[in-house]
Amino acid sequence: KASGDVTGSESTGGLIGYNDGGNISECAATGFVHGTWTNIGGLIGRDENSTVFKSYATGNVSSARDRTGGLIGRASSSTITQCFAYGDVNGGNAGGLVGRIWNNTQIRRCYALGDVSSSGTAGGLIGQIGSSGVSISQSYAAGGLEGSTVGGLVASGSATVSNSFWDIEVSGVTESNGGEGRNTNQMLSRDTFTSAGWDFEEIWNMDDGQGYPYLRWAFEED
Numbered sequence: 005k006a007s008g009d010v011t012g013s014e015s016t017g018g019l020i021g022y023n024d025g026g027n028i029s030e031c032a033a034t035g036f037v038h039g040t041w042t043n044i045g046g047l048i049g050r051d052e053n054s055t056v057f058k059s060y061a062t063g064n065v066s067s068a069r070d071r072t073g074g075l076i077g078r079a080s081s082s083t084i085t086q087c088f089a090y091g092d093v094n095g096g097n098a099g100g101l102v103g104r105i106w107n108n109t110q111i112r113r114c115y116a117l118g119d120v121s122s123s124g125t126a127g128g129l130i131g132q133i134g135s136s137g138v139s140i141s142q143s144y145a146a147g148g149l150e151g152s153t154v155g156g157l158v159a160s161g162s163a164t165v166s167n168s169f170w171d172i173e174v175s176g177v178t179e180s181n182g183g184e185g186r187n188t189n190q191m192l193s194r195d196t197f198t199s200a201g202w203d204f205e206e207i208w209n210m211d212d213g214q215g216y217p218y219l220r221w222a223f224e225e226d
Contacts, residue, residue, distance in 0.1 A: 006033040009063070014041035015049035017077070018061055022050045031059040039067045039095075045077035045103070046091050052080045058221050062090040064118070070096030073103035073131070074118050080106035086207070086219050089116045092147075098122040099131035099159070100145050108137035113207060117216065119148040125159035126151030128170045133161025133181070140164070140182060142202055146171035146191060146216055157183030167200035191216060 006019040015022040018033025022043075033047045043050040046061025050071075061075050071078040072095025075087055079102050089101050097104050100116025111129070120126045128145025140163050145156065153159050156170030158181040165182030172178050172185040179185075190196045194204065194212045202208050202217070209224065210217040 005031065007035055009035040009037070011038045013039060015043040015077070017045045017049035018047050018063055020048045023048050023052070023054055025053045027055045027057070028059055029055075029057045033061045033063060035063045037063055037065045039069075039072075039077075042067070042069045042071045043077040044071065044095060045073045046075050046089055048076045050078045051076050051082050054082055056082060056084045056087055058086045058219075060088045060090075060222060064091040065093045065095070067095030070124060071103040072096065072098040072122075074100045074116050076102045078102075078104045078106070079109050082109045083112075084110070084114055085112045086221060087114045088219060088222070090118055092118045093120045094122070096122055096124040097131045098125070098151070099127045099129060100147050101129045102131070104132045104134060105130055105138050105161075106135045110138075111140045111143055113141070113219070114143045115217070116145045117147055120151070121149075122151035124151060125153045125155075127155045127159035128157050128175055128177075128180075130158045130163075132159060133163050136162070138163040139166075140168050141166045142168060142200070144169045144191070144217070146174050149175045149177050156180035156185050167202070169196065
């Protein structure tokens with residue numbers, strides 16, 4: 005776990021700058037991250053050919069350029085599972101979880117709760133998808149969005165999206181390149197997610213009517 009603030013140039017992350025093929029599990033970063041160039045993320049700046057599992061970032065993230073994400077700035081051929089980001093994100097091609105995605109990346113059971121602002125694309129979960137083969141399942145976003153191109157879940161590009169949602173009231177956005185928009189009351193209702201097949205026995209939990217879903221591994225003791 006990393007807790008200090010980080011400032012760098014290209015490929016800067018709260019814990020890892022550039023990860024190529026190294027599998028990341030149960031890692032976290034909580035400090036503010038700022039980059040003067042591209043690929044800036046709350047946990048990882050640039051991630052390729054890897055698995056990121058049960059990890060999170062909670063610090064704000066900003067970049068002077070693009071590919072800026074609450075968890076990962078740029079992901080390519082990555083599998084990202086049971087991860088989340090809470091920090092606000094500001095930068096070009098910005099996403100609450102990942103700024104820009106390439107090449108068959110899979111996102112499963114993830115969420116982002118930070119506000120996202122950008123001079124370009126701003127997505128609640130993903131800012132921009134740059135190639136085919138990307139999939140998103142059982143994930144959600146709930147944060148304010150501001151940018152030239154905005155999307156409640158995905159701002160730009162195409163992906164196969166299933167059983168995933170965004171809060172249209174909090175985001176102020178009714179459109180997305182994938183996913184389903186729901187009002188805040190629906191996002192705080194367990195029924196919205198159980199009807200989409202989410203596992204609330206082992207993976208997810210929530211205070212029904214009071215809060216968004218959260219991942220059990222991060223907030224509940226064994």
